[in-house]
Amino acid sequence: MPKQHHSKLAKFSEDLARKGDPFEKFDAFLKDFGVKGFSYGFAVLRAEMAREDRTKSVFFTHSFSRQWEDEVGSGPFLDLDPAIDQLMNGATIYEWAPPDLPKLLQDLPKLQRRQIEAELDMGMNYGVTLPLIVGKSGFSGMGLWFENLPSAEAFRKEWAEFGPTLMRAGHLLDSYVRKDHPNLMVGLSGREIDCLNLLLGGYRANEICFKLGISEKTLEKHILHARTKLKAHTRDQALAKAVLMGLITL
Amino acid sequence: MMNIAPAIDPLLSYFATSLAQGADPFAALEQVQAQYGVRGFRYGYFLLKTDVDLPSKTKRYFTADNMPAEWRNTVGAGEFVDNDVVIDAMEMGAESFDWFPPGFRDVMRAMTTAQRRQIEAELDMGMMYGMSLSLGGAAGQFSSMGMWFADQSSRRAFDRDWQHFGPSLHMAAQVFDTHLRKTAPNTLIGLSPREVDCLAYLVCGLRPAQISDRLGISEKTFEKHIGSAKIKLRARTRDQAVAKAIVAGVLPL
Numbered sequence: 258m259p260k261q262h263h264s265k266l267a268k269f270s271e272d273l274a275r276k277g278d279p280f281e282k283f284d285a286f287l288k289d290f291g292v293k294g295f296s297y298g299f300a301v302l303r304a305e306m307a308r309e310d311r312t313k314s315v316f317f318t319h320s321f322s323r324q325w326e327d328e329v330g331s332g333p334f335l336d337l338d339p340a341i342d343q344l345m346n347g348a349t350i351y352e353w354a355p356p357d358l359p360k361l362l363q364d365l366p367k368l369q370r371r372q373i374e375a376e377l378d379m380g381m382n383y384g385v386t387l388p389l390i391v392g393k394s395g396f397s398g399m400g401l402w403f404e405n406l407p408s409a410e411a412f413r414k415e416w417a418e419f420g421p422t423l424m425r426a427g428h429l430l431d432s433y434v435r436k437d438h439p440n441l442m443v444g445l446s447g448r449e450i451d452c453l454n455l456l457l458g459g460y461r462a463n464e465i466c467f468k469l470g471i472s473e474k475t476l477e478k479h480i481l482h483a484r485t486k487l488k489a490h491t492r493d494q495a496l497a498k499a500v501l502m503g504l505i506t507l
Numbered sequence: 508m509m510n511i512a513p514a515i516d517p518l519l520s521y522f523a524t525s526l527a528q529g530a531d532p533f534a535a536l537e538q539v540q541a542q543y544g545v546r547g548f549r550y551g552y553f554l555l556k557t558d559v560d561l562p563s564k565t566k567r568y569f570t571a572d573n574m575p576a577e578w579r580n581t582v583g584a585g586e587f588v589d590n591d592v593v594i595d596a597m598e599m600g601a602e603s604f605d606w607f608p609p610g611f612r613d614v615m616r617a618m619t620t621a622q623r624r625q626i627e628a629e630l631d632m633g634m635m636y637g638m639s640l641s642l643g644g645a646a647g648q649f650s651s652m653g654m655w656f657a658d659q660s661s662r663r664a665f666d667r668d669w670q671h672f673g674p675s676l677h678m679a680a681q682v683f684d685t686h687l688r689k690t691a692p693n694t695l696i697g698l699s700p701r702e703v704d705c706l707a708y709l710v711c712g713l714r715p716a717q718i719s720d721r722l723g724i725s726e727k728t729f730e731k732h733i734g735s736a737k738i739k740l741r742a743r744t745r746d747q748a749v750a751k752a753i754v755a756g757v758l759p760l
Contacts, residue, residue, distance in 0.1 A: 302710065303760065304760070454557075456744070456746040456747070456750075457557065457746070457747060458557040458560075458747070459557070459561070459743030489712055491709070492746065493709040493745065493749045494710060496746050496750055497750065497753055500750050501753060507555055507557075
């Protein structure tokens with residue numbers, strides 16, 4: 258890795274430690290490497306990635322265009338993304354537009370093909386989707402969109418030079434978000450965390466209400482909000498995810 | 508920390524190998540400890556910090572021992588964890604705890620009656636020389652290993668033995684703990700495959716009706732599995748059973 262990459266990584270790492278939005282810092286860091294936009298997302302349970310409606314379970318953010326958000330990001334884009342299937346099957350990199358793209362597109366189901374074509378229309382020709390963690394503790398990954406480049410070969414050359422550095426930065430961001438600030442993308446309130454903590458402690462609904470001085474109706478409201486924020490189907494799953502994410506004190 | 512154990516202790520590597528090969532961990536531990544003069548052990552852990560704060564925390568404790576029936580029927584049958592000064596000391600950060608150091612009678616005067624009685628009952632059974640070790644982990648979540656030493660001629664003989672064998676015994680305890688909590692976490696919990704299925708599906712976000720459907724069982728049978736899983740996990744509620752199963756690492760996630 259070139260020396261100036263090291264110092265840029267070190268600066269990014271120091272930046273992260275300061276106050277402020279980590280995604281803005283990540284975006285600024287990427288700009289130096291010709292990356293126009295990124296996406297980042299994670300699932301808490303591996304099983305959630307295999308399911309049909311994985312888009313609903315994944316915590317996701319991006320710095321792509323408004324147009325992308327409206328046309329692709331508002332739909333079930335992760336269910337339609339062939340990159341995710343490949344990463345879950347162990348691929349270590351997914352290139353958005355390899356030289357044999359026209360043939361690959363032909364073989365894809367219609368909805369998947371349309372999504373990729375829409376992205377190509379937005380100029381998202383060159384980029385990669387990468388796994389950060391694929392394991393027992395769920396899944397996280399990122400997508401990187403590169404400035405307009407003349408050809409797939411030019412992109413590959415660029416990637417060979419910048420790839421390792423960008424991967425490292427991705428891991429730094431991932432560990433900042435998932436390990437150090439697990440509530441960043443969830444946004445549970447203090448009260449919601451209190452309720453989950455007491456559920457973890459084995460207290461029953463009436464005991465929790467008494468402890469917190471709230472009505473059962475309010476408790477239900479807190480739990481429901483926590484469920485929504487945690488992208489959980491049930492209360493059991495909400496608590497399970499909170500435990501796995503380290504949002505509540507064991 | 509005792510990290511001055513002999514570089515390669517053949518007994519320890521034999522112990523680790525037998526565990527890896529699926530030997531009964533309790534029999535293997537007993538065997539290796541006996542080589543160092545240990546007469547009986549009591550091992551245990553909590554899964555959650557909050558379990559420690561609840562009344563009758565003995566009910567939340569996962570434990571195994573090879574103490575004599577006399578101990579099991581008396582001290583072991585009661586709320587022995589609640590009355591155990593060793594666990595309290597470890598909660599406060601003690602890494603090792605000598606069962607009956609010189610001058611302990613004075614210390615005992617400051618204890619509660621129940622605590623003092625428990626120690627006296629154990630002394631009556633000849634449990635004078637022993638050592639308990641905290642095996643890492645946060646407050647409330649550490650494992651502990653208490654070891655009772657065969658009769659010693661004197662305090663000095665015990666101190667000398669501990670100095671020689673302590674590091675090896677500490678390592679054996681660590682190996683045992685790692686095996687029980689990481690490699691074979693269901694050993695002391697004993698969930699059935701069906702109970703594991705039910706809990707794992709709850710984590711996946713399925714509702715009881717959907718789970719019963721998938722497993723081809725009635726909702727009543729599902730409730731029965733959850734009920735027995737709750738008891739085995741020493742949980743008060745279904746929510747807590749799910750959380751504890753995750754923390755214990757017994758679910759295929």
